[in-house]
Amino acid sequence: MPVITKITAAKKTKGRYHIYLKRGEGEEYAFSVSEDVLVSEHLTKGKELTKTDISNLKDKDDVDKAMQKVLNYLSYRMRSETEVIRYLKDLEVAEEDITRMVKRLRELDFIDDQRFCEAFVRTKRDTAKKGPLLIEQELYQKGVSKINIEQAMKQYSEELQLEHATAMVEKKQSSYKKESLKKKQQKLMQFIIQRGYPHSIASKAVQLAEIEEDPELEWDAVDKQGEKAWRKYEKKELWERKQRVKQYLYGRGFTADKIDEWIEHKLESDE
Template sequence: MSTITKISTQKNTSDRYNIFLDEKFAFGVDEEVLMRFQLQKGKELTELEITQIQYEDEIRKAFNASINYLSFRMRSESEIRSHLKKKEWEEPVIHAVLLKLNDRQYIDDLAFASAYVRTQVNGGKKGPGTIKQELKQKGIAGHYIEEALSKYDGEQQIDHAIQLGNKVAKQNSSLSERSLKQKIQQYLMTKGFSSDIISIAMEEVEFEKEDDAEWEAMQAQGEKAHRKYKSFSGYEYKQKMKQVLFRKGFAIEMIDRFLQEKEME
């Protein structure tokens, strides 16, 4: 049995106190723990009580660390667990903290998932596939993900896919129509849109070119290929030029026209 002989406020934190047992410093406690265990000068404590107080104080410190972590943005339960593990708190302490946070509604994985979907839809215009994968990585349960994504309807997805497709088309105007179409489709797939949504969106994306625009793209790519293969001549030159330009999606008739004009220069 030990007796509390002194209680003093810690210098750097006014809500934490130093507990002295039998004239010697024993441990520090949070104000909430101090009040809950009614710690005061002259109170006697058994070894079991001391262990319990210190354990509860660990929970309180981890809880406060979690609140600070949450102050920057919403967090999933899995993110908080990982954060506390990095801070080297033991699993029983982490478990107790997560129970407290859930009881007080400081964490809510469904609300987190819903907010995350809104942010990604409005800001990044990502497809549901990508958002789903990102939420999985944050430890959100599948049923919460599906419920949150149910608010991201097909109409929104098509609209966002069209916007992204038009952006890619504008940035890659030098490509052939076929290559540009492939690039847009691949990009939309990487953004997490389904093949059905992409198919519908491609009907609205402005990737088709007028003949003049396609010829200008052909000339740009042709000159680039010419600089690479100009050291070759005759049949070998033509074959290398045809191969690279055909792979870039240009029609063989247009390639032949470019090569003919090159011969006349």
């Protein structure tokens, strides 16, 4: 039966130990274990090990290495229980070992889905300014339960959602400065909805935001679009051409008064 002849500390990896066994007349390196396995299994020089003992020690060490990896994985940021399970499956840890490890991580307070949810909501709410619908979607993707999500989302009041959405509208409006006021409002609403806010919040935010109106820029916009439409329908009779241009510009959010003003200006300039 193989006997432990020597135990040496690994030089490159702290907390790891090399086990050497006597086989026949010689001595050879057999396997390595963590300090936890070394202590818990009472591995000392002179201890006899069967083939089954060696196999079990290797299995325990594999689990211990996986535990160290998952602890490192958790050290970067909080994770949901499902994320931890997926990570362990990627490491090809056996199902029964995953169950035991997750239970132990819960006992050590390393994983707690409710606490994870609440921290996740605060971060996405305060740092990224994401809307509640997008945050909920991301939490579902992380495998968190509906109950945990609903509890955590109580931190994100409608008042705060509206405050964030309104600020984003005011900041984003410059991206649409060449659009008509109506078109600008539509695009701003779409932007807020895409950020994960409900339609009702997006609508209120656009109403409350101080959207700058620049008559000169709006005239440049209607002039640019009007010229485009005027060329597009140049083969039509004048009456039909004007109607088509009106429809085109109205569809882009310009008011009837502004459209009539542009057509009148266009006709005068072409005379």
